[in-house]
Amino acid sequence: MIADRGRFNGLTGCGTQISLSWNVTKKKNPNIIHSENKRKGNGGRFSTRRTKNLIESLEDEEFPKRRQNGIDKRTTSLEEDVVDEWDEEAVAIMNIKARNKRRKLDIDEEAIAIMNIKERSKSRKSGSVRTKRNHLEVMEKNCDPIDASGLSSSSLTSSSSVSSSSHLKCDGSSRDRCTKKNVEAKRKNLKCHQCVKARISVVPCLKCKDKVYCTRCIKQWYPNISEEEIAKQCPFCSRNCNCSICLHSSGLIKTSKRDITDEEKIKHLQYLIESLRPFMKQICKIQKQETEVEADIQGLLASKVEIPETLSYTDERVYCDHCATSIFDLHRSCPKCSYELCLSCCKEIREESLSSRGEVAYQYRNRGPGYIHGGDPLPESYLQETANNQAEPSILWKANNDGSITCPPKEMGGCCDCRLELKRILPAGWISNLEEKALQMLSACRMRQWLRDTLHRGASREGYFDDSLYSTSNDDHEEGLSHFQTRWAKGEPVIVKNTLADSSGLSWEPMVMWRALCENGSLEMSEVKAIDCLAGCEVEINTRQFFKGYTEGRTYKNLWPEMLKLKDWPPSDKFDDLLPRHCDEFISMLPLQEYTDPRSGILNLAVKLPPGVIKPDLGPKTYIAYGIAEELGRGDSVTKLHCDLSDAVNILTHTAEVALSDAQIAEIEKLKMKHKAQDEKERLERDSAHGIQQGFDAAKTADQKDHNLGGNVRNVYRYELGGSISEASTSGKETGGALWDIFRREDVPKLEDYLRKYSNEFRHTYCSPVEEVIHPIHDQSFYLTLEHKRRLKEEFGVIPWTFEQKLGEAVFIPAGCPHQVRNLKSCTKVAVDFVSPENIKECLRLTEEFRQLPKNHRAREDKLEIKKMIIYAVERAVNELSELI
Numbered sequence: 001m002i003a004d005r006g007r008f009n010g011l012t013g014c015g016t017q018i019s020l021s022w023n024v025t026k027k028k029n030p031n032i033i034h035s036e037n038k039r040k041g042n043g044g045r046f047s048t049r050r051t052k053n054l055i056e057s058l059e060d061e062e063f064p065k066r067r068q069n070g071i072d073k074r075t076t077s078l079e080e081d082v083v084d085e086w087d088e089e090a091v092a093i094m095n096i097k098a099r100n101k102r103r104k105l106d107i108d109e110e111a112i113a114i115m116n117i118k119e120r121s122k123s124r125k126s127g128s129v130r131t132k133r134n135h136l137e138v139m140e141k142n143c144d145p146i147d148a149s150g151l152s153s154s155s156l157t158s159s160s161s162v163s164s165s166s167h168l169k170c171d172g173s174s175r176d177r178c179t180k181k182n183v184e185a186k187r188k189n190l191k192c193h194q195c196v197k198a199r200i201s202v203v204p205c206l207k208c209k210d211k212v213y214c215t216r217c218i219k220q221w222y223p224n225i226s227e228e229e230i231a232k233q234c235p236f237c238s239r240n241c242n243c244s245i246c247l248h249s250s251g252l253i254k255t256s257k258r259d260i261t262d263e264e265k266i267k268h269l270q271y272l273i274e275s276l277r278p279f280m281k282q283i284c285k286i287q288k289q290e291t292e293v294e295a296d297i298q299g300l301l302a303s304k305v306e307i308p309e310t311l312s313y314t315d316e317r318v319y320c321d322h323c324a325t326s327i328f329d330l331h332r333s334c335p336k337c338s339y340e341l342c343l344s345c346c347k348e349i350r351e352e353s354l355s356s357r358g359e360v361a362y363q364y365r366n367r368g369p370g371y372i373h374g375g376d377p378l379p380e381s382y383l384q385e386t387a388n389n390q391a392e393p394s395i396l397w398k399a400n401n402d403g404s405i406t407c408p409p410k411e412m413g414g415c416c417d418c419r420l421e422l423k424r425i426l427p428a429g430w431i432s433n434l435e436e437k438a439l440q441m442l443s444a445c446r447m448r449q450w451l452r453d454t455l456h457r458g459a460s461r462e463g464y465f466d467d468s469l470y471s472t473s474n475d476d477h478e479e480g481l482s483h484f485q486t487r488w489a490k491g492e493p494v495i496v497k498n499t500l501a502d503s504s505g506l507s508w509e510p511m512v513m514w515r516a517l518c519e520n521g522s523l524e525m526s527e528v529k530a531i532d533c534l535a536g537c538e539v540e541i542n543t544r545q546f547f548k549g550y551t552e553g554r555t556y557k558n559l560w561p562e563m564l565k566l567k568d569w570p571p572s573d574k575f576d577d578l579l580p581r582h583c584d585e586f587i588s589m590l591p592l593q594e595y596t597d598p599r600s601g602i603l604n605l606a607v608k609l610p611p612g613v614i615k616p617d618l619g620p621k622t623y624i625a626y627g628i629a630e631e632l633g634r635g636d637s638v639t640k641l642h643c644d645l646s647d648a649v650n651i652l653t654h655t656a657e658v659a660l661s662d663a664q665i666a667e668i669e670k671l672k673m674k675h676k677a678q679d680e681k682e683r684l685e686r687d688s689a690h691g692i693q694q695g696f697d698a699a700k701t702a703d704q705k706d707h708n709l710g711g712n713v714r715n716v717y718r719y720e721l722g723g724s725i726s727e728a729s730t731s732g733k734e735t736g737g738a739l740w741d742i743f744r745r746e747d748v749p750k751l752e753d754y755l756r757k758y759s760n761e762f763r764h765t766y767c768s769p770v771e772e773v774i775h776p777i778h779d780q781s782f783y784l785t786l787e788h789k790r791r792l793k794e795e796f797g798v799i800p801w802t803f804e805q806k807l808g809e810a811v812f813i814p815a816g817c818p819h820q821v822r823n824l825k826s827c828t829k830v831a832v833d834f835v836s837p838e839n840i841k842e843c844l845r846l847t848e849e850f851r852q853l854p855k856n857h858r859a860r861e862d863k864l865e866i867k868k869m870i871i872y873a874v875e876r877a878v879n880e881l882s883e884l885i
Contacts, residue, residue, distance in 0.1 A: 190202055190204075190212050191212075192212060192213055192214035192217055193211040193212060193213055193234070193236060193241070193243060194213055194214065194217035194221060194235075194241075194242075194243045195214065195216075195217050195243075196243075197214070199212075199214035199215075199216070201214060201215045201216075202214045202215070203215065203218065203227045203230050203231050203234075204231065205230070205231065205233065205234035205236070205237060206231055206232060207232065207233045207234065207237050208234065208236065208237050211234045211236045211237070212234075213230055213234060213235065215227065218230060221242055221507065221512065222235060222507075238504060238505060239504040239506075240504045240505035240506045240507070242506060242507050242512045242516075242581075244515075244516065246581060247512075247515075247516040247579070247580075247581045247582070248516065248580060248581065249580065249581060255584050255587040255588045255597070255599070256588075256593060256597065256600065258593075260594070260602065262884055265602065265880070265884055266445070266881065266884050266885065268594060268602045268603055269602070269877045269880055269881040269884070270442065270445055270881070271603070271837065272602075272603060272837050272873065272874075272877045273438050273441065273442055273874060273877050273878065273881070274442060275837035275838065275840065276438075276837060276840065276870055276873060276874050276877075277435070277438055277439070277442075277874075279840055279841075279844070279870050280431070280434070280435045280438065280870060280871065280874055281435060283431060283867060283870065283871065284431055284432050284435050286343055287329065287330050287343070287431065287432075288302075288432075290330055290343050290346065290422065291305055291307070291330075291422075293403045294307070294422045296402065296403055297402050297403055297404050306428075307330070307422055307423065307424045307428060308421070308423060308424070309423070309424055309425070309427075309428075310331075310333060310423035310424065310425060312425050314610075314612040314613050314614075315612060315613075315614055316614070317614055317865070318331070318340065318425065319340075319861075319862070320340060320341055320342035320344075320345055321339050321340050321341065321413055321414075322341060322342075322345050322354075322357070322408075322412070322413075323342065323344070323345055323357065323851040323852075324850075324851070324855070324860055324861050324862060325342050325344065325847065325850075325851050325862045326862045326864075326865040326867065326868060327340060327342050327425070328425065328426075328865065328867050328868040328871065329424055329425050329426045329431060329871075330343060330422065330423070330424050330425075331343065331422075331423060331425075332346055332405060332420035332421060332422055332423070333420060333421055333423045334407040334414060334415060334418050334420055334421075335418055335421055336407070336415050336417055336418045337407060337414060337415040337417075337418075339407050339408065339413060339414040339415070339420070341405065341420055344848075344851065346399075346405060349397055349398065349399050349405055350399045350403060350405075352398065354397060355852060357852070357853070357854055357855055358854060358855065359854055359855050359856040360772075360774060360854045360856065360857070364764060364765035364766050364768040364771075365377075365766065365768045366378075366766045366768075367766065367768070371678075371766075371767065372534055372535060372634075372766065372767045373556070373558060373560060373671060373674070374671060374674030374675045374677065374678045375674070397412070400419075404419050404420070405419065405420045406418070406419055406420070407419070407420055431871055434871065434874060434875055434878070435874075437878050438874050438877075438878050441878050441881055441882060444885070445881070445885060480496075480591075480592070481592060481594065484592055484812075485838070488812070488814065488836065488838050488839075489838045491744070491745050491814045491816065491817065491839070491842070492801075492814065493742045493801055493811065493812055493813055493814060493817065493819075494811075494812040495803070495805075495809055495810070495811055495812070496591040496592070496809065496810040496812070497806075497808070497809050498808055498809075499589045499590070499591055499651055499808050499809070499810045500589060500653070500807070500808035501808065502588075502589055503585055503588060503589040504585060504588075506581065506582065506585045508582070508653035508654040508828055508830075509654055509828075510547050510550055510624050510654070510828055511547050513570075513579060513582060513622070514543055514547065516578075516579055516581075516582070517570055517578055517579070526542065526543060527540050527541065527542060527543065528540070528541060528543050528546055528566060528569060529566075529567045529568075529569075530546060530564040530565060530566055530567060531564065531565050531566075531567050532562070532563075532564060532635075533563035533564070533565060533625075533635050533636060533637050533638065534560075534562070534563065534634060534635030534767065535635075535765070535766055535767065536764055536765040536766065536767075537765065537766070538567060539564075541564065546564060546566070549562070549564065549626060550624070550626060550656055550826045551656045551658070551826065552658065553626070553628075553658035553660075554626070555664065558667060558671065559663065559664045559667040559668070560632075560635070560667070560668065560671055561626075561628055561632065561635070561660070561664075561668070562626075562635075563625070563626045563627070563628075563632075563635050563636060563637040564625065564626050564637075565623070565624065565625030565626065565637055566622075566623075566624045566625065568621075569622060569624060570622065573617040575619065575620050575621060575622070576620075582830075583620060586620050586651070586653075586830050586832075587599065587620075589651070590649065590651075590810070590832070591649075591810055592812075595647075595834055595836050596649050596832065596834050598618060598619065598620070598832050598834065601834065603836060603837060604834045604835060604836070605834075605835040605836070605837065605840075605869045605870070605873040606618050606646070606833070606834055606835045606869065608869060608872050608873035608876045608877075609868070609869065609872050610872060610876075613868075613872070616863050616864050616865060617863070618646065618832060618833035618834065619831055619832035619833055620830050620831065620832040621830070621831060621832075622828060622829070622830050623639075623650075623827075623828070623829040623830075623831065624827070624828050624829075625637045625823055625826070625827060626658070626823065626826050627658075627737070627738070627822070627823020627824055627825050627826050627827055628658055628660065628823075628824070628825075629735070629824045629825070630660070630668070631785060631786060631822070632668070632672075633672065633675060633785060634675055634763065634767060635767075636783065636822050636823075637822065637823040638783045638820060638821060638822045638823070639820060639821040639822075640780045640781065640782055640783045640820055641755075641776075641777060641780065641782045641783060641784065641818055641819070641820040642777060642778070642780045642818065642819070642820070643748075643777050643778065643816060643817065643818045643819075643846065644813065644815060644833065645815065645843060645846050645847065645850070645863070645864045645866075646815050646833045646834065646835050646839075646843060646864055647812070647813065647814055647815050647833065647834050647835060647836050647839055648812075648813045648831055648832070648833045648834070649810050649811065649812050649813075649831065649832060649834070650805075650810065650811045650813065650829050650830075650831040651808070651809070651810045651811075651829065651830050651831070652737050652738060652805050652806065652807055652808065652809055652827060652828075652829050653807075653808075653828050653829065653830050654807070654827070654828035655737040655807050655825040655826065655827055655828075656825060656826040657825045657826070658825070658826060679761075682769065686760060735804065735806075735824065735825075736803075736804025736805050736806045736824055737804075737805060737806065737807060737823065737824055737825045737827045738804070738805045738821050738822065738823050738824060738825075738827050738829070739802070739803075739804055739805075739821065739822045739823075739824055740801075740802065740803055740804075740805055740811060740819065740820075740821055741784065741789070741800040741801070741802050741819060741820050741821075742800055742801045742802075742813060742817050742818075742819040743798065743800045743801075743817060743818045743819065744800075744801075744817065745814075745816045745817055745842065747798045747800075748777070748816075748818060750796040750797070750798050751776070751777070751792070751796075751798055751818060752775075752776040752777065753796070754791075754792050754795070754796055754798070755773065755776035755777075755782050756773055756776055758788070758791075759773050759776070759782075761788075762781065762782050762783070764781045770782070774853065774854060774857065775849075775853060775857075775859075777818050778849070778850070778853060778857070778859040780858075780859075783820055783822070784820065789802075804824065814839055814842070815835075815839040815842040815843050815846065816839065816842035816843075816845065816846060835864070835866070835869060840866070840870065843864065843866045844866055844867075847862055847864065847866055850862060
């Protein structure tokens with residue numbers, strides 16, 4: 001290291017050139033030290049001892065250590081103030097700390113000053129002779145801005161700045177220029193946390209003092225958050241950052257809102273076991289009956305029958321080859337062709353009540369795009385949804401005299417050569433032993449009074465109707481849970497308000513989720529598959545165009561609104577893998593998590609399946625679709641009438657209102673008149689084909705009875721909770737995003753009769769009239785408009801719960817309740833299914849209904865496997881309860 005120093009004569013102010021030696025140990029003259037100590041006492045200058053202590057303290061703070069170079073005695077005098085190079089740098093650093101402490105500046109400024117000092121020290125290696133410089137000049141040149149108040153007044157007045165190349169004026173303007181230059185240099189190194197790009201206009205976070213967000217990203221991705229709020233607490237600190245890294249990170253938030261105490265766990269587990277015991281007994285009864293039949297076939301006692309175990313794996317599902325229902329334990333199997341038959345089908349074969357369940361061809365007339373908008377049809381062609389149009393031949397399948405069953409013929413998928421053998425999947429006697437353990441566990445526990453009251457209310461709900469729709473909030477959890485269970489046991493829907501209030505505020509805007517999927521890297525998201533609600537067909541559309549239409553609207557050439565909804569988006573059943581941050585956010589804002597939590601809900605049977613067993617796909621899933629307030633009658637953005645196999649909760653997370661222009665409203669009214677004329681014409685054709693003679697006046701009178709579908713865009717009709725129909729005024733009030741109709745389970749038979757009676761008035765694929773009804777609800781071919789709901793009330797006395805779902809509201813739909821939804825705005829909904837102990841009976845009933853559907857019906861497969869859930873839920877509850885007590 002070269003030790004060279006320019007030193008100024010404090011008396012004359014003239015620079016005197018001196019030469020310094022190389023790598024010489026520093027030794028100062030005692031007289032010089034004495035002189036410095038004396039001036040320290042008089043003038044306030046620093047001493048060698050103090051300098052040494054300061055340097056040692058700096059070295060303790062991990063500053064780079066350097067060798068101190070001695071000064072040749074031949075080139076120094078007693079009058080000169082010999083200051084070591086590190087002494088000046090130590091003073092500079094000390095002044096920086098003092099100034100920062102007084103003004104509470106950011107530590108980054110000090111770091112820049114230290115960096116500049118090190119840079120100046122490196123530059124001194126270029127030569128052995130330098131011009132002497134004053135302490136103040138060094139600090140101003142390399143460590144701007146630095147407070148020089150630590151120096152004495154005498155040193156400030158007696159020192160001058162002289163350079164070998166130029167003179168630097170130490171005035172305010174120079175200092176300002178240096179400060180501005182350093183600040184700009186610092187800003188160039190700042191990268192926005194959102195876009196990870198260097199920006200000049202950024203908003204720093206005063207909380208973490210680490211993250212900055214550029215104004216461009218704030219405007220684009222956080223439009224509802226002001227820059228002042230971001231400065232106080234940035235999105236990262238608020239845990240609602242939607243940058244690429246954060247969107248693909250899980251575990252940033254706690255999804256469970258509350259920790260359940262052991263006492264609460266005991267209560268819930270007792271309730272769960274008590275609710276499931278009747279179904280466990282029923283399963284044991286059916287298996288015992290089949291074992292007795294097998295004993296008669298073998299000529300043995302039932303206790304002596306040994307049932308062989310079939311080869312199966314935990315990561316595969318076993319289905320009945322005839323009815324497609326899930327097989328979880330006992331079943332019959334062909335030893336030759338491995339044809340498998342469930343116990344329910346075995347019973348129906350012996351009772352000669354087995355239905356054929358042949359395939360049905362779905363076909364809809366494609367009459368062209370003009371017909372969809374009320375025009376004349378093109379020559380008819382057919383769209384066949386299934387390639388197999390051959391009905392299964394009617395073959396009588398009977399049991400043998402001893403109760404055994406032969407494998408069906410090849411036309412039904414079997415070999416017709418061997419008898420079906422009784423096989424098991426689980427260990428022998430495992431289910432019956434589990435039922436006994438559950439009974440013993442409940443006997444050992446003292447049943448809670450609240451449990452008896454809850455079960456009593458649930459058992460006496462038949463025939464009881466309550467026209468009011470219960471809604472609650474998350475304020476009082478205990479009270480809310482109790483009221484929820486009371487209503488839920490009656491099969492009534494429940495609304496929970498303000499679920500978004502407890503969330504971190506992560507954006508649910510579709511573009512944010514789309515960007516997260518694009519940046520995932522494994523998906524090509526330039527095109528998405530959407531459903532055209534008018535034609536009922538799948539279309540491909542550019543993703544940006546779809547989301548632009550979500551906020552601005554889309555129309556056909558004739559100005560009729562084009563309603564699109566995404567099909568299975570994100571395109572996977574792994575929502576938590578593709579959008580982990582949104583998945584955690586959704587679970588965290590779920591109300592009544594004892595039921596709804598898809599990971600650890602203590603009363604959710606769907607989470608009780610052991611590891612390794614395939615679990616049903618119950619979500620979460622997103623539903624993104626367009627919508628407008630006016631009921632169009634054709635092509636509305638709707639979820640048609642259907643019935644879910646399990647319970648569900650649906651939260652409206654984002655809305656965008658699309659306004660219609662006056663010209664568009666006028667065109668819509670004209671097209672509605674064409675639609676009505678087309679409906680009238682086809683009605684007359686159907687009546688004529690059936691030999692029903694009706695005059696034009698009678699048809700016209702019947703048509704006038706029909707209400708103009710939709711009405712004015714500013715008027716939204718709905719049923720009041722008491723059952724009366726009124727017009728909802730939207731002026732000055734918050735309007736909902738989606739209109740729901742949920743029907744009672746008790747009204748399902750009447751609802752099915754109405755749909756069968758008026759099925760030809762409904763339109764489905766390609767706007768073709770519904771020509772065939774297999775199951776009025778499970779076909780998902782119907783949406784009841786306001787006029788249909790009026791007629792349903794008048795003729796059958798059926799009134800649904802009808803309400804508007806507002807932003808942030810969660811709608812609980814019980815299993816077995818048919819429901820339909822129409823979007824009043826463009827909506828993003830997120831839903832998850834769950835299985836509650838109160839609705840096990842309905843799940844089993846729906847599973848039995850699905851068994852009777854044709855083989856190629858879209859709702860036929862038993863994806864829930866409710867019986868398997870029951871036995872594993874009881875096993876887990878028994879084990880957990882035994883540990884707690």
